[in-house]
Structures are given as C-alpha cells and as structure tokens.
Amino acid sequence: MSFNVEEGRYIILGSVDGLLATLGIVIGVSVVSATTSIVISAGLGGAIALALTNGIGSYLAESTIEHGKRIKTEKSLLRKLSNTYIETLSRKRIVKDSLTHGGASFFASLIPLAPWLLGVGSVFASVALSLIALVVLGVYAGNISKQNYVMSVAKMVGLGMLIVVTEQLLKFFHLT
Amino acid sequence: MSQIKRLVLDVLKPHEPTNVEVASAIGDLQDVDGVNLSLYEVDQQTENVKITVEGTNVNYHLVLQTIEDLGGVVHSVDEIIAGKKIVEEEETLHDRG
Numbered sequence: 001m002s003f004n005v006e007e008g009r010y011i012i013l014g015s016v017d018g019l020l021a022t023l024g025i026v027i028g029v030s031v032v033s034a035t036t037s038i039v040i041s042a043g044l045g046g047a048i049a050l051a052l053t054n055g056i057g058s059y060l061a062e063s064t065i066e067h068g069k070r071i072k073t074e075k076s077l078l079r080k081l082s083n084t085y086i087e088t089l090s091r092k093r094i095v096k097d098s099l100t101h102g103g104a105s106f107f108a109s110l111i112p113l114a115p116w117l118l119g120v121g122s123v124f125a126s127v128a129l130s131l132i133a134l135v136v137l138g139v140y141a142g143n144i145s146k147q148n149y150v151m152s153v154a155k156m157v158g159l160g161m162l163i164v165v166t167e168q169l170l171k172f173f174h175l176t
Numbered sequence: 177m178s179q180i181k182r183l184v185l186d187v188l189k190p191h192e193p194t195n196v197e198v199a200s201a202i203g204d205l206q207d208v209d210g211v212n213l214s215l216y217e218v219d220q221q222t223e224n225v226k227i228t229v230e231g232t233n234v235n236y237h238l239v240l241q242t243i244e245d246l247g248g249v250v251h252s253v254d255e256i257i258a259g260k261k262i263v264e265e266e267e268t269l270h271d272r273g
Contacts, residue, residue: 073190076221077249085193086247 006093007100008144014054014104015137016156020163022046022109023130026116027123027167036121040113047109055102062094108133127164134160179233181262184255187225189248195225198246205242207233226254 022043029042070090074081081087110117111133115125138153145152189198199213208231217224229239243250257263 073221073247076219077188077190077247079249081190081247084247085245086190089192 005144007096008140010058010097010101011104012137012141012144014101015108015133016159017054018047018050018105018108019111019130019133019137020160021050023112023126023160024163024167026112026126027164028170030123031171034121036116036119039116039121043109043113043116047106047113050109051102051106054105055098058101059094059098062097066090066094131157131160178258178260180236180256180258181230181232181234182255182257183227183229183234183236183239183253185227185229185239185243186251186254187227187243187248188222188251189225189243189246190222193246195223198225198243198248199227201242201246202227202229202239205235205238207231207235208239224251228255 025043025046026039029039033039070081070086073086112126112130114129115122134156135153138156139149141156142149142152189195193201195213195215199211202208202213203211208229210230212226212228214226214228215223216226227243240250255265
C-alpha cells in the first residue's frame with residue numbers, strides 16, 4: 001500500500017488524535033488509579049472508540065465530498081458516472097482514507113499505552129514515548145509539506161507538551 | 177463489414193482517470209496497434225481530447241465502451257478509415273480556397 005499526500009493528511013490527523021487523546025486518558029486515569037489494568041482498560045477503550053469515530057467520520061465526510069465532486073463532473077459531462085471506473089476509484093479512495101484515518105488513530109493510541117501493556121506502568125515512559133512518536137510524526141509532516149523539519153517537529157512536540165501541561169494543571173486544580 | 181484501421185474521436189473526459197491511463201487502457205484493447213491522445217482544452221471539471229486509434233481491426237464499440245467506462249463522452253467521430261488499405265483525406269479545391 002503506497003501513501004500519497006492525501007493519505008498523509010489522514011496519517012497525521014489520526015496519529016495526533018490517537019497519541020494525544022490516549023496520552024491524556026493515561027495521565028488522567030493514572031492520577032485516579034495507578035492500577036495497570038484500569039489504565040489499560042481506559043486507554044484501550046479510548047483507542048477503539050477513537051479509531052471507530054475517526055474511521056466512520058472520515059467515511060461519512062469523504063463520501064459526501066466525493067459525491068458532491070461526482071455530481072459536479074456529471075453536470076459538466078452531461079452524463080451519469082455510476083458504474084464507471086471513476087465511481088470504483090472514488091469508492092476505493094473513501095475506504096482507503098477511512099482505514100488510514102481509523103488505523104493511524106488506533107496504532108498511535110498504542111504508543112502511550114505501550115509501557116502499561118509491557119508491564120512498566122509509568123506515566124513518564126508514556127509521555128517520553130509519545131514525544132518520540134511526535135518527533136517522528138513531525139519529520140514525516142515536514143517531509144510531506146516540504147517545510148523546515150525543525151519547525152514541523154517543534155509544532156508537533158509543542159502540541160504534545162501542551163496536552164501534558166494542561167493535564168498537570170487540571171491535576172493541580174483537582175479537576176481530574 | 178470491412179475492418180476499421182483508424183478512428184479519430186473527439187472526447188470530453190473528467191480529469192481523473194488521467195490521459196495516460198485512458199490512452200493505455202485503449203492501447204490494451206485487442207487489435208489496437210497504437211493510440212494517440214492529444215489534449216485540446218482544459219476546463220475546471222473536464223478535458224477535451226482527440227483520440228486517434230490505429231489497428232488491424234479496431235473494434236469501435238469496444239473503444240466506445242472503454243471510454244465510457246472511464247467516464248468520458250464521445251462528442252463526435254471525426255475520422256474513420258476502414259477497408260483493406262489506409263486512405264488519407266484528399267484536399268479538394270474547396271479546401272484550397
């Protein structure tokens with residue numbers, strides 16, 4: 001399976017979603033209970049819910065956009081495009097985008113959960129692994145956008161740090 | 177029915193599939209020796225192309241079906257050469273004027 005720039009969008013969207021939302025869950029739940037099984041259950045529940053909502057959300061959004069595009073083209077061509085190669089291509093693209101978005105979200109969710117799944121059970125390890133993943137994602141995003149890698153990595157890591165700091169503030173004010 | 181040796185079609189097609197894909201799909205058809213696809217006009221949603229198909233026995237309906245399956249519309253058949261030998265269009269006095 002080759003990924004083009006369009007799929008790159010969903011890889012970044014899904015990965016950032018999965019990484020940061022699950023990291024937030026891990027930090028939040030570990031404050032309430034340090035029990036590994038509870039953190040894993042909450043994290044996996046969140047990961048699956050995110051993967052499904054992202055996948056289904058993409059499917060619905062892409063179906064709407066593709067249908068709109070097809071109607072526009074049909075008007076220009078003065079013919080229906082159902083049962084053509086264009087419809088097959090469009091259906092394939094919708095499924096590929098949905099799987100990419102949902103899949104990226106799920107696999108990225110496993111990164112902050114990995115220390116807990118491996119029995120290490122440390123929030124610090126979850127944060128460290130997530131930041132490393134964000135650096136990799138930043139390089140990938142820089143490569144796609146043909147922009148400065150340092151800026152791209154800084155944006156990604158900054159976003160990760162924002163989540164960690166927000167969670168810590170919530171903890172400080174006893175809101176989690 | 178004599179065999180079609182050359183077909184020149186005026187086709188309106190969407191941007192996708194690309195012209196390369198369309199030309200190669202027609203080129204893959206049985207008894208087609210070669211295809212020329214020239215781009216004439218590009219609009220926001222569509223492209224106007226001239227497709228020249230040559231072969232020993234070009235199946236017009238199959239070419240038409242392939243173009244339609246790829247989302248194109250044949251506006252007109254601009255030239256057909258059929259028979260035992262290729263006969264080129266002759267210039268008449270009217271053309272010279």
